[in-house]
Amino acid sequence: MAIEHLTDSILQDYLDGNLGSNESEIKTHLDSCQLCSARLEQYQLLYSELEVDSIPALSPDFSKAVMSKIAQVDLEALAVEDNKRPVAVPTLIYAIIGAIVTIASIIYFVNLEPLTRAFRFTAVSDYFNRVIVSKVSSATADLGFDFSLVLMVIATLIVIGGIDYIVQHYKHRTASFMV
Amino acid sequence: MENNGPHKSKEDQKDGNSLIERILAGEINAFEEIIKDYGRLVNHIVYRMIPNITDREDICQDVFVKVYQNLSSFRSDAKLSTWIGRIATNRCLDHLGKKSLPLADEAFDKATESAVDTRQRPDDRTELGEISDLLKNEINKLPAVYKTIITLYHLDENNYAEIGKILKMPEGTVKSYLFRARQMLRQQLSASYNQEELWQ
Numbered sequence: 001m002a003i004e005h006l007t008d009s010i011l012q013d014y015l016d017g018n019l020g021s022n023e024s025e026i027k028t029h030l031d032s033c034q035l036c037s038a039r040l041e042q043y044q045l046l047y048s049e050l051e052v053d054s055i056p057a058l059s060p061d062f063s064k065a066v067m068s069k070i071a072q073v074d075l076e077a078l079a080v081e082d083n084k085r086p087v088a089v090p091t092l093i094y095a096i097i098g099a100i101v102t103i104a105s106i107i108y109f110v111n112l113e114p115l116t117r118a119f120r121f122t123a124v125s126d127y128f129n130r131v132i133v134s135k136v137s138s139a140t141a142d143l144g145f146d147f148s149l150v151l152m153v154i155a156t157l158i159v160i161g162g163i164d165y166i167v168q169h170y171k172h173r174t175a176s177f178m179v
Numbered sequence: 180m181e182n183n184g185p186h187k188s189k190e191d192q193k194d195g196n197s198l199i200e201r202i203l204a205g206e207i208n209a210f211e212e213i214i215k216d217y218g219r220l221v222n223h224i225v226y227r228m229i230p231n232i233t234d235r236e237d238i239c240q241d242v243f244v245k246v247y248q249n250l251s252s253f254r255s256d257a258k259l260s261t262w263i264g265r266i267a268t269n270r271c272l273d274h275l276g277k278k279s280l281p282l283a284d285e286a287f288d289k290a291t292e293s294a295v296d297t298r299q300r301p302d303d304r305t306e307l308g309e310i311s312d313l314l315k316n317e318i319n320k321l322p323a324v325y326k327t328i329i330t331l332y333h334l335d336e337n338n339y340a341e342i343g344k345i346l347k348m349p350e351g352t353v354k355s356y357l358f359r360a361r362q363m364l365r366q367q368l369s370a371s372y373n374q375e376e377l378w379q
Contacts (some may be wrong), residue, residue, distance in 0.1 A: 008358070008361075008362045008365070009358060012358055012361055012362075039365070042365050042368055042369060043361070043365055045310065045368070046314070046361060046364055046365055046368060047333070049310065049311050049314045050314075050318075050329060050333040050334075050361075051333050051334065052311065053334050054311075054315055055222065055223055055226045055227075055330070055334075056226070057219075057222070058218055058222050058236065058239060059236060062214070062218065062236065062239070062240070063211050063214045063215065063218070065240055066210075066214055066240050066243045066244065067207075067208075067210070067211060067214075069240055069244050070207065070210065070243075070244060070247050071207075073244055073247070073248065074207075
């Protein structure tokens with residue numbers, strides 16, 4: 001390989017260790033050429049300066065700040081997951097039973113007669129009073145307990161369950177704001 | 180410096196994988212080790228790519244939050260540092276509103292212009308005094324892509340292929356940018372000091 005002077009590319013490859021079999025030939029040239037060895041020295045100086053880390057380090061509480069952000073992200077993800085979760089079958093059945101019991105309680109405890117009369121639903125109201133309510137009442141009386149008491153207990157349990165569900169549902173959201 | 184040597188051994192990679200497994204199993208505090216091991220790399224990338232000082236630390240934090248959120252998608256055969264570096268690059272590009280780093284020629288022209296400007300003001304040059312100060316100043320004038328490549332190669336000891344993966348560019352482009360950046364810096368050194376002054 002005939003060399004007049006080494007190019008910048010060769011000098012950089014020499015320092016990077018990328019020359020392979022040509023390295024000894026380059027070394028020989030550098031030993032005999034002042035200009036190329038001076039340029040190599042410039043590169044050596046440059047390389048040593050580039051390996052000095054002058055970039056300001058991250059703040060001492062950086063790790064703590066990241067971990068705090070991660071905790072917040074986790075809670076938010078949990079809340080989103082909760083909101084997206086499909087309604088479970090037992091919850092659905094519970095809701096249907098709750099709705100039926102609530103409607104039955106209203107019919108049993110509240111006097112709907114003026115309302116049914118106003119909307120000319122007397123036939124419906126009479127049917128409920130005479131057929132459904134009286135039959136259920138006599139059936140429960142035969143079994144030895146009060147129908148109204150059973151309705152009240154079920155209605156109370158439904159109200160407690162509903163409040164508990166609401167509290168559980170919003171608990172994660174409230175917690176995520178507190179972080 | 181060996182260009183293609185694995186700077187993180189396979190053992191390090193194994194440690195990284197077991198660390199990820201621990202975090203995914205619920206040991207969230209183990210993530211602090213990832214921050215400790217790769218905070219420097221992320222800081223270097225963000226520092227070089229984001230000009231606004233006040234945004235840098237927030238972006239670094241965001242990078243680690245993204246790393247945490249995507250840990251389950253990390254492939255164990257990949258290198259953790261490269262994967263995290265890539266996330267840092269993407270976050271910086273998002274912040275800058277760019278899809279990729281500026282084109283080489285455009286960046287090079289800008290850098291050359293600034294180099295000519297410096298030569299026209301000899302008084303400013305001599306005031307810099309120390310060679311390292313001069314170099315620091317000249318590196319800061321380089322386009323972001325050059326600065327980032329120089330830092331990833333010389334400080335973080337990544338090879339061309341790893342830098343290419345981190346910055347989403349071909350290995351050949353990385354090598355060519357690195358060469359041009361160093362050549363510019365050497366020329367600046369020569370232009371700023373007389374040979375005698377420099378080698379005394």
